[in-house]
Amino acid sequence: AQTVTQSQPEMSVQEAETVTLSCTYDTSESDYYLFWYKQPPSRQMILVIRQEAYKQQNATENRFSVNFQKAAKSFSLKISDSQLGDAAMYFCAFISPGGGADGLTFGKGTHLIIQP
Amino acid sequence: DAMVIQNPRYQVTQFGKPVTLSCSQTLNHNVMYWYQQKSSQAPKLLFHYYDKDFNNEADTPDNFQSRRPNTSFCFLDIRSPGLGDAAMYLCATSRDGTGLGNTEAFFGQGTRLTVV
Numbered sequence: 570a571q572t573v574t575q576s577q578p579e580m581s582v583q584e585a586e587t588v589t590l591s592c593t594y595d596t597s598e599s600d601y602y603l604f605w606y607k608q609p610p611s612r613q614m615i616l617v618i619r620q621e622a623y624k625q626q627n628a629t630e631n632r633f634s635v636n637f638q639k640a641a642k643s644f645s646l647k648i649s650d651s652q653l654g655d656a657a658m659y660f661c662a663f664i665s666p667g668g669g670a671d672g673l674t675f676g677k678g679t680h681l682i683i684q685p
Numbered sequence: 686d687a688m689v690i691q692n693p694r695y696q697v698t699q700f701g702k703p704v705t706l707s708c709s710q711t712l713n714h715n716v717m718y719w720y721q722q723k724s725s726q727a728p729k730l731l732f733h734y735y736d737k738d739f740n741n742e743a744d745t746p747d748n749f750q751s752r753r754p755n756t757s758f759c760f761l762d763i764r765s766p767g768l769g770d771a772a773m774y775l776c777a778t779s780r781d782g783t784g785l786g787n788t789e790a791f792f793g794q795g796t797r798l799t800v801v
Binding site: 604611615672 | 718725726727728733775788789791792794
């Protein structure tokens with residue numbers, strides 16, 4: 570079974586600064602997908618960024634980028650130029666290539682606070 | 686436009702009184718998931734449907750059942766809610782199959798269940 574660990578229950582950053590959220594995972598599989606989901610106070614989970622394990626290039630989506638270290642089983646999220654609207658719970662998630670068989674395995678989440 | 690819709694957003698039920706939560710999707714996705722998310726915790730997969738095939742997680746209590754009468758709709762039935770079942774219930778869909786685009790999950794806004 571896969572496990573996902575987010576070691577930072579809460580992080581705080583000043584508006585316009587950069588913050589990095591940590592995520593590690595454990596799996597015996599060589600191919601899989603990793604995601605960061607954002608859950609704002611309204612509670613709808615929104616996909617932020619995704620990464621395929623067999624791609625070495627780190628995914629980037631505007632101000633959001635990841636540092637994917639496959640050997641270390643690490644998948645951190647960097648948010649540049651933090652904005653007030655970035656305040657939310659962030660969940661790191663893992664899924665096997667088959668997808669439907671297991672669903673997403675989530676970490677416990679990191680509560681991100683943006684200081685104005 | 687909302688693609689995964691959960692009703693109601695908030696549900697209050699009495700201890701032991703059966704309750705049904707509903708989820709509908711306009712994405713025509715094969716897979717529909719139900720997750721339970723307790724306060725400040727990661728979402729936990731209860732079960733999922735791959736088309737009409739029902740897949741129950743091993744540790745999902747028998748108190749929780751699900752129905753999927755067609756592609757668009759999926760229901761979560763809690764036969765005898767206990768105080769410990771108070772949580773946010775999240776419905777999600779994915780296309781499934783192999784490939785990153787098929788494993789991305791789309792979430793509804795959730796139903797917050799209160800048991801009194």
